[in-house]
Each structure stands twice: as structure tokens, then as C-alpha cells.
Amino acid sequence: xxxxxxxxxxxxxxxxxxxxxxxxxxxxxxxxxxxxxxxxxxxxxxxxxxxxxxxxxxxxxxxxxxxxxxxxxxxxxxxxxxxxxxxxxxxxxxxxxxxxxxxxxxxxxxxxxxxxxxxxxxxxxxxxxxxxxxxxxxxxxxxxxxxxxxxxxxxxxxxxxxxxxxxxxxxxxxxxxxxxxxxxxxxxxxxxxxxxxx
Amino acid sequence: xxxxxxxxxxxxxxxxxxxxxxxxxxxxxxxxxxxxxxxxxxxxxxxxxxxxxxxxxxxxxxxxxxxxxxxxxxxxxxxxxxxxxxxxxxxxxxxxxxxxxxxxxxxxxxxxxxxxxxxxxxxxxxxxxxxxxxxxxxxxxxxxxxxxxxxxxxxxxxxxxxxxxxxxxxxxxxxxxxxxxxxxxxxxxxxxxxxxxx
DNA sequence: CCTCATGGTCAACGGCTGTTGAGTCACACG
DNA sequence: CGTGTGACTCAACAGCCGTTGACCATGAGG
Numbered sequence: 001x002x003x004x005x006x007x008x009x010x011x012x013x014x015x016x017x018x019x020x021x022x023x024x025x026x027x028x029x030x031x032x033x034x035x036x037x038x039x040x041x042x043x044x045x046x047x048x049x050x051x052x053x054x055x056x057x058x059x060x061x062x063x064x065x066x067x068x069x070x071x072x073x074x075x076x077x078x079x080x081x082x083x084x085x086x087x088x089x090x091x092x093x094x095x096x097x098x099x100x101x102x103x104x105x106x107x108x109x110x111x112x113x114x115x116x117x118x119x120x121x122x123x124x125x126x127x128x129x130x131x132x133x134x135x136x137x138x139x140x141x142x143x144x145x146x147x148x149x150x151x152x153x154x155x156x157x158x159x160x161x162x163x164x165x166x167x168x169x170x171x172x173x174x175x176x177x178x179x180x181x182x183x184x185x186x187x188x189x190x191x192x193x194x195x196x197x198x
Numbered sequence: 199x200x201x202x203x204x205x206x207x208x209x210x211x212x213x214x215x216x217x218x219x220x221x222x223x224x225x226x227x228x229x230x231x232x233x234x235x236x237x238x239x240x241x242x243x244x245x246x247x248x249x250x251x252x253x254x255x256x257x258x259x260x261x262x263x264x265x266x267x268x269x270x271x272x273x274x275x276x277x278x279x280x281x282x283x284x285x286x287x288x289x290x291x292x293x294x295x296x297x298x299x300x301x302x303x304x305x306x307x308x309x310x311x312x313x314x315x316x317x318x319x320x321x322x323x324x325x326x327x328x329x330x331x332x333x334x335x336x337x338x339x340x341x342x343x344x345x346x347x348x349x350x351x352x353x354x355x356x357x358x359x360x361x362x363x364x365x366x367x368x369x370x371x372x373x374x375x376x377x378x379x380x381x382x383x384x385x386x387x388x389x390x391x392x393x394x395x396x
Numbered sequence: 397c398c399t400c401a402t403g404g405t406c407a408a409c410g411g412c413t414g415t416t417g418a419g420t421c422a423c424a425c426g
Numbered sequence: 427c428g429t430g431t432g433a434c435t436c437a438a439c440a441g442c443c444g445t446t447g448a449c450c451a452t453g454a455g456g
Contacts, residue, residue, distance in 0.1 A: 012453060016403065035315035037235035041444065051405050056445065116364050117233035117315050126365045134369065145381065151369040152358060152381050159357020160350060166314050167324045171332065171349040183343065183350050183389060190385040210423065214433065239414065249435050254415065398456090405450070413442080420435070426428095 020058050022048040025106070027069040032109035036066055036118045067120065070111040072129070073104070077136075084141045088153070088188035091137070092181050095157050099165050100177070112166060130154055141192045153191045160184060218256050220246040223304070225267040230307035234264055234316045265318065268309040270327070271302070275334075282339045286351070286386035289335070290379050293355050297363050298375070310364060328352055339390045351389045358382060 010018070026047035030039035041062055045052040059065040075094060082090070098108045111129075114121040133154055138146040160180065163169040172180070208216070224245035228237035239260055243250040257263040273292060280288070296306045309327075312319040331352055336344040358378065361367040370378070 012403070019403080035235075037233075037315070040442085042442090052444090053406080053446080054404060057404080062444065113314050116311050116313075116360070117235070122365060126367055130361070130365070130367055134367075145377070147369045148373055148377060149381060151361070151367055151373075152378070152385070155357040155361035155367065155370060156354035156385065157357065158361065159353040159355065159359075161357075162314070162360070163328070163349070163353035163356065167320060167328070169324055169328055169332075169349055169353065171345045172353060175346055175349075179343070179346060180350070183347055187350070187354065187385045187388040190388045191381060210431095210433070217433080238412085240412095250414090251416080251436080252434060255434080260414065399454105400456105401452105401454085403450105403452085406448090407446105408448105409444105409446080411443085411445105414440100416437105416439080418436090418438105420433105422431105422433090424429105424431085426430105 019048070019050055019054065023050065023055055023058060023065075024069055027065055028106035028110050031066060031069055032106045032113050036114045036121070041065075063120070066110075066114075066118070070107060070114075070121065070124065072107060072111065072124075075133075078140065082140055084192050085189075087137060087140055087192050088185050089181070091133075091153065091157060091188065092184055095161055096177055096180070099161060109165060112162065130158075149191050153188050156188065156191075157184075217246070217248055217252065221248065221253055221256060221263075222267055225263055226304035226308050229264060229267055230304045230311050234312045234319070239263075261318070264308075264312075264316070268305060268312075268319065268322065270305060270309065270322075273331075276338065280338055282390050283387075285335060285338055285390050286383050287379070289331075289351065289355060289386065290382055293359055294375055294378070297359060307363060310360065328356075347389050351386050354386065354389075355382075 023044060027039070027044045030044055030047065033039075041055050042052045044065070045055050048055075055065060059068055078090065099105060111121055111124060115125040116122065130151075134147060134150040137150040137153065141149060143149075160172065164172045164175075164180070167173075221242060225237070225242045228242055228245065239253050240250045242263070243253050246253075253263065257266055276288065297303060309319055309322060313323040314320065328349075332345060332348040335348040335351065339347060341347075358370065362370045362373075362378070365371075
């Protein structure tokens with residue numbers, strides 16, 4: 001299934017890496033579309049044009065394949081000059097970039113699709129993505145309830161992401177990126193500006 | 199497994215309804231905890247103290263059992279005197295009520311847990327819950343982008359719900375209901391008040 | 397050119413699942 | 427007191443899944 005027709009002119013290592021990449025791409029797509037339980041090793045292998053046993057030889061188990069397919073690259077860290085007022089816009093841009101990037105999009109979708117039903121995806125989203133984002137964000141916005149405010153902000157962002165890219169809720173899925181940002185930014189801004197007194 | 203020890207003193211119809219209720223309760227709990235794919239008919243039957251075949255006789259299929267276990271009661275409709283300013287608080291209260299009500303809580307959790315991976319749960323959440331809420335809410339808040347604003351509002355609310363009750367994100371899961379409402383309400387308020395001009 | 401390591405395939409196993417049809421037992425009814 | 431209806435159980439089937447071990451072919455190394 002790999003593109004180049006003269007596959008035989010490739011070194012063994014290249015062939016191996018090509019197979020692995022094809023399997024990984026097919027796995028990401030199916031994990032993202034159908035979820036962990038409904039994607040089968042046989043289905044992934046068939047989409048990648050290889051034998052099911054090869055998938056096992058490369059990744060060891062379906063669990064390990066899922067872990068490899070959903071490993072997220074580190075996010076860019078915010079510069080030291082970031083102020084609380086910048087947080088909403090930056091957070092929105094980061095998330096939309098993640099889910100609209102042609103390459104790497106399926107990784108995020110595969111992780112998100114399974115975050116409610118697959119134990120290791122739940123842990124990855126809760127501990128590796130959300131908690132990290134929340135603690136660094138809380139450090140920037142400061143004030144009382146900083147952690148809780150950051151948590152609510154990220155939860156809202158996650159909800160919009162899920163509705164737009166996973167549920168495909170009509171008004172949100174078809175809205176332009178600019179409209180989403182324009183409406184969401186003031187709402188999240190209300191979360192970072194502490195009201196001091198009631 | 200039903201409580202009363204003198205089960206033999208019950209009419210046949212009562213026994214039947216008791217079995218059905220026990221199966222439904224066990225199914226809701228397992229669908230909510232483990233998701234559709236990881237719950238088995240055998241497991242539900244065992245938790246309900248009945249034979250697996252009885253589950254089939256009552257509900258016909260696993261799919262039908264899931265549909266019966268996740269059927270949500272209608273939401274209370276908003277009175278005609280509801281103003282846009284009331285929308286955020288009302289929406290928050292409704293959702294928190296749904297997920298904290300002792301009885302009926304598992305129904306909402308079972309539906310939410312599977313809304314990303316089970317086709318009919320996806321449809322139910324998107325079309326039967328979210329779309330209805332959005333259109334009635336859009337009618338109340340009015341203005342430009344009313345539908346989109348309502349969609350973003352409900353998406354945020356859904357995100358907080360997922361983070362709090364499903365992911366159990368530490369700062370949100372352990373926060374008090376009052377704190378969540380206090381922080382979330384102004385953020386959602388920013389979504390219903392149109393900024394008229396840019 | 398010979399040889400071995402290695403990427404890749406094939407066929408099969410064991411286990412678990414949803415589902416079914418025959419059979420059992422107690423209760424309601426005439 | 428028969429008798430049949432309906433709730434309930436038992437055992438089994440068929441299919442799909444992840445996983446494995448034996449096997450093949452081909453390219454690298456001497």
C-alpha cells in the first residue's frame with residue numbers, strides 16, 4: 001500500500017519503518033473514527049496492507065498499539081512574558097491547532113474519542129494533558145481559586161472541542177474557526193479575571 | 199437479589215417487574231462505569247441475580263437493553279417569563295441536578311459515558327439532548343449568532359460535566375457545587391450577552 | 397556465492413461474546 | 427384438583443477477537 005512502486009529498491013530498515021508508519025496511520029484513523037473496542041487488529045492490518053501478525057510483531061499488543069498511536073507531542077511552553085489576559089486566546093489557539101492540523105490531527109482525535117471508555121486514555125487525558133495544562137495555567141492567572149478556574153476553563157475548552165470534532169454538533173461543527181474564537185474568548189476571559197468580592 | 203425475603207408472596211407480574219427493574223439498574227451502573235463494549239450480558243445478569251437468557255427475554259438484545267437503560271426523562275420546560283439573564287444559572291442547575299440526583303444519575307452517566315464511542319448514544323446526545331436545548335435556548339437569548347452562542351454554552355457545560363463526573367478531574371471533581379456555579383455562571387453569561395459591535 | 401538474520405505471511409488456537417431453543421417449575425385459573 | 431401459561435434456567439452454538447508458533451523469502455555480510 002505504500003506509495004513508491006519500486007519498493008524493492010529500498011533498504012530493509014526503510015521497509016520496516018514504512019510498514020510501521022502505515023500501521024500507525026491506519027490505527028490512528030480507526031481508533032479516532034470507531035473507538036478502541038470497535039477497531040480490530042485485522043481491520044488495521046487490512047487498511048495498512050499488511051498481515052495482522054505483523055502488527056503484533058511491531059507493537060506487541062493492541063494496548064501497546066493504542067499507546068503508540070495516541071502518544072502526543074509536547075505542547076509549546078508559554079514564554080515568561082505571558083500575562084493572564086493572553087491566556088484565553090492562547091489556550092483556544094493551541095487546542096484548535098491541535099485538532100485542525102492535517103498531520104497529528106488523528107492522534108488527538110484518537111485520544112479524545114476514547115477518553116471516556118478506555119482506561120489508559122482516561123488517565124492520559126486527565127493526568128498528562130489536563131492536569132499539566134491546569135497547573136501551568138493556574139500559575140499564570142494567579143489569585144484565589146486559580147487551580148479551579150483553570151480547571152473550569154480547560155473543561156469548557158474540552159467541551160467545545162468534543163462537540164465540534166467528535167459529536168459534530170451542527171452549529172459548532174460548521175462554524176468558522178474565527179466565530180468560535182470570537183464567542184469563546186470573552187467567556188473564558190470571565191474565568192481568568194477574579195471578581196475579588198461578591 | 200431483590201430485597202423482600204418472601205418473594206413467593208408476590209404476584210407473577212410483580213416478580214416480572216422486579217426482575218426487569220433489577221436488570222435495568224445493574225445495566226445502567228455497568229454501562230455508566232465500564233462503557234457499552236466492556237459490559238457483558240452475563241455480567242449484568244450476574245449483578246441482577248438472574249440468568250443471562252432472562253435479559254434477552256426481557257429486552258431482546260444488548261442494543262435494546264442499552265436503549266432502555268439510557269432513556270432520559272424529559273427536562274422541565276422553562277416558563278414563558280424566562281429572560282436571557284436567567285439562562286446561565288438555570289442551565290447550570292439543570293445539568294448539576296441531573297448528575298447529582300441519586301435516582302436517575304446512572305441514566306445520565308451511562309448515556310454520557312458512551313456518547314463518544316457508541317453510535318446510538320452519540321445520536322441521542324447530539325440530536326435528542328443538545329439540539330433541543332440549543333434551539334429553545336437560542337429562542338430565549340435571541341440576537342445575532344443565537345444558535346451558535348447557545349451551542350457554545352451547552353458545549354462548555356458538557357465539558358465541565360464530563361470533567362467533573364466522568365474524567366473526575368481532581369480540582370473539579372472535588373469542588374463544591376456552589377463553587378462550580380459561582381465560577382461558571384459569569385463565563386456563560388458572557389455568551390448570552392451579545393457584544394453588538396466589534 | 398553461501399549463509400544467516402530478519403521482515404513478512406499463514407493457519408490455527410483458546411477464550412469470550414451475544415444469542416437461541418429446549419426444558420423446568422410454580423403460580424393462576426377453571 | 428388438574429392444567430396450561432408464563433417466568434425462568436440450562437446447555438449449547440456460531441462467530442469474532444487477540445494472540446502465537448511454524449514457516450517463507452529476501453536482502454545484508456563475509
